[in-house]
Amino acid sequence: MLAVLDYPGRRPEAPVTALGLDGMVPLLTDPLPAEVTGPAYAARLGEPPGPVLAYCAASALAVHLAHRLEHPPALVFFDPMPATAADVAQAYARALGQVPGDVERTVPAEAPPEEPELFLKAAHEDLTRRTEAALRAQGLGDDAIAEPVSHFVRQHVTYLAYLLAARGPLPREPVGPMLQVLSRDHPDHRDWLPEGELTTVRVDSDRAGLTAHESTRPVVLSFLSALSATPRRQH
Structure with missing residues (x-):
């Protein structure tokens, strides 16, 4: 095998x-x-x-x-x-680019901080907030957006984790x-x-x-x- x-x-x-x-x-x-x-x-x-x-x-x-x-x-x-840090930054920027709307960014997309755990947690929260806002702007309620938000965020956060783990x-x-x-x-x-x-x-x-x-x-x-x-x- x-x-x-x-x-x-x-x-x-x-x-x-x-x-x-x-x-x-x-x-x-x-x-x-x-x-x-x-x-x-x-x-x-x-x-x-x-x-x-x-x-x-x-x-x-x-x-x-x-x-x-x-x-x-x-x-x-x-x-x-x-x-590399650039790979992580690019992956995060691509995730942000898939979410429409003008939501204030709370996590820098240029480079992840030295604390990868804190970066991933902040990215998870930021992507969740942005995705929820984008779907609510389309008139969807909380019950309708819960599953698509969870799926979208999980997809990108696990890839960011993979890249962070492969550094160094x-x-x-x-x-x-x-x-x-x-x-x-x-x-x-x-x-x-x-x-x-x-x-x-x-x-x-x-x-x-x-x-x-x-x-x-x-x-x-x-x-x-x-x-x-x-x-x-x-x-």
Whole structure:
């Protein structure tokens, strides 16, 4: 079995499941975690059934997940890189842009504060207030707006939490065999990843089509096959 760590439905690029491998199980399913640190987020994911395949910022969460397990799984990263404060700010600004009306903004959209828990709480309250005001302006009553407000706010707050948790440095201790598959122009973030056994393969693909590219699947299968032929190491 393969565990897929890829935030559902948030990007136009080909998902990890485009690899078409057998036994792929998503680690991120509803209800999505609302934790804002990597270790706390990873603790909500449970134990993966096998190697973890992670895309982009989810690579950070895969490392935190492996780091907390007694027997860490092998990790496969696709264009790994940390989330940044700019990513969080852009996601929050996009959420605000989906709410019509002129409601005073109480949370800066330019950059999240240093206290991620307080930022997420403030964002939740701000989005709730703005969405309620927008729907009431359309003549809807409290009973009619409760569910759509909750759904909209939860959708954006859980994504903000995901980005916040994927920020920052990673534990440096080795966690097990790692493979990073890089698209044509993606920078090599090996200095950000943990120390240890790391294989890097660059595929002649743009970022959007990396996991669907014809060369990517054989690279991953070769790595996984080598794992099955090697005795499992203790952490």
